[in-house]
Amino acid sequence: MPVIKIDGREIPFEKGDSIIRAADRQGIEIPHYCWHPGLSVAANCRMCLVEVSRPGGRQLMLDVLAWDEEKKAYVPQKKPKLEPACQAECVEGMEVKSDSSPHVALARKSVQELLLVNHPVDCPICDQAGECKLQDYWLENQKTSKRMLDEPVHKPKAVIFGDTIVYDAERCIVCTRCVRFMEEVAGDAVLEKRERGNLSEIVLAAGRKLEGHYTMMVDHVCPVGALTTRDFRFKARVWFLRKSKTICPGCATGCNAWLDYDPRTGEVPRLRPRDNTDVNKYWMCDDGILSHRRVQQDRVTARASAGRTPASRSRRSRRRFRGRPAARRQGQDRLHPLGAARERGQLRPRHPGEEARRQGALRRQAARVGRRRDPARQGPQPEHARRHRGRG
Amino acid sequence: MEPTDYDIDESELDLPTEPMRLAMGPSHPAMHGTIRMMVECDGEMLTKVDVEMGFLHRGFEKMCERGTWAQCFPYTDRLNYVSPMLCNVGFAHAVEKLADIEITERCKWYRVVLGELARITDHLTCNAAMAMELGAFTPFLWMVRAREHIWDLLEEETGARLTHSFARIGGMAKPPTPLLKARLGEVIPAVRSIIDESMKLLLKNRIFLDRMQGVGVMSAAEAVQWGWTGPTLRSTGVAYDVRKAHPYLVYDQLDFDVPVGERGDNYDRYLVRNEEMYQSLRMLEQCVQKMPDDGPINVADRPEIVLPEKKDVYTTIEGTIQHFKLVMEGAKIPAGEVYGFTEGGNGELGFYIVSDGTGTPYRVRIRPPCVFVLQSFPRMIRGHMIADVVPTFGSVNMIGGECDR
Numbered sequence: 001m002p003v004i005k006i007d008g009r010e011i012p013f014e015k016g017d018s019i020i021r022a023a024d025r026q027g028i029e030i031p032h033y034c035w036h037p038g039l040s041v042a043a044n045c046r047m048c049l050v051e052v053s054r055p056g057g058r059q060l061m062l063d064v065l066a067w068d069e070e071k072k073a074y075v076p077q078k079k080p081k082l083e084p085a086c087q088a089e090c091v092e093g094m095e096v097k098s099d100s101s102p103h104v105a106l107a108r109k110s111v112q113e114l115l116l117v118n119h120p121v122d123c124p125i126c127d128q129a130g131e132c133k134l135q136d137y138w139l140e141n142q143k144t145s146k147r148m149l150d151e152p153v154h155k156p157k158a159v160i161f162g163d164t165i166v167y168d169a170e171r172c173i174v175c176t177r178c179v180r181f182m183e184e185v186a187g188d189a190v191l192e193k194r195e196r197g198n199l200s201e202i203v204l205a206a207g208r209k210l211e212g213h214y215t216m217m218v219d220h221v222c223p224v225g226a227l228t229t230r231d232f233r234f235k236a237r238v239w240f241l242r243k244s245k246t247i248c249p250g251c252a253t254g255c256n257a258w259l260d261y262d263p264r265t266g267e268v269p270r271l272r273p274r275d276n277t278d279v280n281k282y283w284m285c286d287d288g289i290l291s292h293r294r295v296q297q298d299r300v301t302a303r304a305s306a307g308r309t310p311a312s313r314s315r316r317s318r319r320r321f322r323g324r325p326a327a328r329r330q331g332q333d334r335l336h337p338l339g340a341a342r343e344r345g346q347l348r349p350r351h352p353g354e355e356a357r358r359q360g361a362l363r364r365q366a367a368r369v370g371r372r373r374d375p376a377r378q379g380p381q382p383e384h385a386r387r388h389r390g391r392g
Numbered sequence: 393m394e395p396t397d398y399d400i401d402e403s404e405l406d407l408p409t410e411p412m413r414l415a416m417g418p419s420h421p422a423m424h425g426t427i428r429m430m431v432e433c434d435g436e437m438l439t440k441v442d443v444e445m446g447f448l449h450r451g452f453e454k455m456c457e458r459g460t461w462a463q464c465f466p467y468t469d470r471l472n473y474v475s476p477m478l479c480n481v482g483f484a485h486a487v488e489k490l491a492d493i494e495i496t497e498r499c500k501w502y503r504v505v506l507g508e509l510a511r512i513t514d515h516l517t518c519n520a521a522m523a524m525e526l527g528a529f530t531p532f533l534w535m536v537r538a539r540e541h542i543w544d545l546l547e548e549e550t551g552a553r554l555t556h557s558f559a560r561i562g563g564m565a566k567p568p569t570p571l572l573k574a575r576l577g578e579v580i581p582a583v584r585s586i587i588d589e590s591m592k593l594l595l596k597n598r599i600f601l602d603r604m605q606g607v608g609v610m611s612a613a614e615a616v617q618w619g620w621t622g623p624t625l626r627s628t629g630v631a632y633d634v635r636k637a638h639p640y641l642v643y644d645q646l647d648f649d650v651p652v653g654e655r656g657d658n659y660d661r662y663l664v665r666n667e668e669m670y671q672s673l674r675m676l677e678q679c680v681q682k683m684p685d686d687g688p689i690n691v692a693d694r695p696e697i698v699l700p701e702k703k704d705v706y707t708t709i710e711g712t713i714q715h716f717k718l719v720m721e722g723a724k725i726p727a728g729e730v731y732g733f734t735e736g737g738n739g740e741l742g743f744y745i746v747s748d749g750t751g752t753p754y755r756v757r758i759r760p761p762c763v764f765v766l767q768s769f770p771r772m773i774r775g776h777m778i779a780d781v782v783p784t785f786g787s788v789n790m791i792g793g794e795c796d797r
């Protein structure tokens with residue numbers, strides 16, 4: 001396999017790979033916002049800029065003015081022209097400097113600063129806080145505070161995009177991942193970008209709303225908190241959740257998923273896709289993402305048998321759960337439909353007893369309806385009712 | 393004091409006797425900090441003493457592995473709870489050593505000021521309780537009055553009388569109040585005169601002297617072997633003080649003496665602690681002179697470790713992110729391990745900490761100075777009488793929160 005070098009480390013690549021993809025495969029992260037392994041390359045966020053030199057090629061240098069602390073003046077200097085790692089294609093013998101280049105560090109810092117210039121102070125109320133790329137990259141690459149002290153640009157907040165998704169234009173960094181997802185994967189170009197620069201935002205195509213079977217995925221491709229699902233919005237703070245590997249119980253495709261559950265209450269506020277290129281790639285459909293509701297609805301949580309007081313199943317199981325050693329409790333790597341939930345005995349697939357109970361309930365309901373419909377038991381029916389039935 | 397009835401042979405019949413076993417504690421007024429001592433006595437004489445510690449187990453070390461580095465500070469308050477500020481500073485010192493943080497000049501002085509105030513309260517409490525346990529209640533109240541002065545000052549500075557949780561990695565929670573120096577100017581003479589008076593109350597008291605002198609003797613060589621540090625070690629004549637031997641903060645810029653005892657008995661321990669209070673007051677006076685009046689308290693160039701200012705948190709996204717990351721995930725202390733040690737109230741207070749590079753300590757191990765003194769207690773008390781357990785135990789200054797942690 002041909003190789004390139006990133007920060008001195010040899011990285012194999014396949015023909016046609018971009019630098020970021022080759023690195024990603026080896027578990028090396030080059031900071032990025034707009035690149036997504038399952039989408040086309042937009043190269044618009046500029047977070048992934050790296051220093052590239054190709055074998056035999058001359059490195060392109062730019063003339064810049066840099067501040068010289070000693071001379072107290074701007075002096076002319078040269079700096080290499082950086083390239084987006086998400087777009088630059090690997091060629092044999094290429095040498096890439098990522099974390100080891102001061103120019104790259106400065107570029108990341110500046111890009112990050114620009115992205116935050118108009119960002120609202122939303123972390124405390126934003127569902128993305130805790131898994132937000134803006135937060136992570138600020139700490140890794142910027143670490144300084146704002147230099148622009150003007151009032152930030154204000155844009156629409158909490159825009160309803162459809163039955164499932166809410167959009168916040170102020171938080172959006174306009175990476176267009178959501179636009180590309182709808183166009184390329186869902187095949188319905190209902191999102192588009194309008195305006196330029198500071199004023200740009202994502203809008204719906206005229207007269208449309210975000211609908212179909214793949215709307216909730218836009219929440220998961222969004223690297224920041226701009227798109228949120230109405231299902232998960234304000235339901236939980238992600239740092240209180242633990243995750244467990246699971247398979248979506250929705251259909252026979254068996255999409256790989258993460259089950260995020262709250263260890264304190266045993267609730268499962270969301271299911272989200274887990275990458276598996278052989279099955280579901282990076283995606284999941286809305287029904288699947290929402291299947292966490294179905295699994296939790298209408299479960300038997302209290303025991304009621306003759307002569308006993310009902311004991312809360314959930315409280316009992318929680319108590320049992322609490323005594324377990326931490327390593328098992330986290331149980332993050334267990335592979336089972338509804339993973340850790342099964343271990344807690346609360347969210348396992350329906351128990352035969354539960355099915356029996358439902359059937360019983362159904363039977364009773366049918367019997368009640370039957371009784372109501374049986375004219376012999378109900379006496380003479382009013383005239384209009386009889387006419388109505390006759391017509392139907 | 394010689395037992396008077398020891399040699400009296402009342403009967404010719406020499407009845408075989410069994411040693412009497414007596415449990416002192418764990419809930420005994422003199423066994424402060426919940427300690428149990430199984431003593432075996434022959435009459436009033438102790439033949440064997442077995443010290444059992446661990447009744448106050450709080451799981452300090454394990455708890456530290458659950459939260460962030462900053463969340464350990466409230467736990468350290470509850471180690472040596474008569475001088476919590478010294479434990480705060482000791483833990484911050486260790487973490488800063490691991491993260492290679494050089495704190496600001498003003499912060500160093502501030503930590504010395506608060507730390508020495510805490511040391512005085514520590515020694516005051518120990519000496520006062522020791523006298524009280526011998527029946528001298530007035531000196532206790534007298535010294536506690538001095539402690540009130542200091543606690544009031546600490547409360548003004550930190551917001552809490554006892555559990556300050558005031559140190560931070562890379563600085564302090566708040567800068568000094570503008571009144572600090574003026575208040576120190578009032579408190580130092582007040583405390584000094586009270587200590588003077590309390591010494592007058594005790595040092596001419598025959599009972600006090602008889603009960604203290606020659607009781608609980610420990611030789612210097614043995615004390616070192618047992619791992620003693622702090623005032624108890626110094627009472628045996630070994631002048632080891634972390635502040636002098638391995639100066640940290642600004643102790644190398646301060647002029648102070650290390651008092652030592654001669655015999656290593658209860659009386660010497662009492663005197664060494666008394667003298668150390670005078671030395672601390674001396675240091676405080678120098679701090680009033682030398683401590684800078686302005687300048688930053690927290691290091692400015694480590695945003696990944698030090699919390700941003702509140703005004704930035706509420707108005708800028710960068711401040712919010714920094715705050716969020718530090719509070720929710722904790723400051724990422726570089727992977728490695730370090731032993732950081734300072735002079736605590738009872739001696740060398742060490743923290744052996746291991747970081748795996750995450751926001752949560754991988755392991756925090758404390759070296760509580762009083763464990764080493766307490767473990768040699770049976771050796772100190774052997775051959776004395778039951779009643780001597782009380783003042784000797786008092787002079788050890790065993791603090792449950794720190795010893796059993």
Ligand code: SF4
Binds near residue numbers: 174
């Ligand atoms: S909404 Fe999210 S995914 Fe879409 S452009 Fe904005 S930041 Fe990118």
Ligand code: FES
Binds near residue numbers: 044045
């Ligand atoms: S990832 Fe956005 S430009 Fe490369």
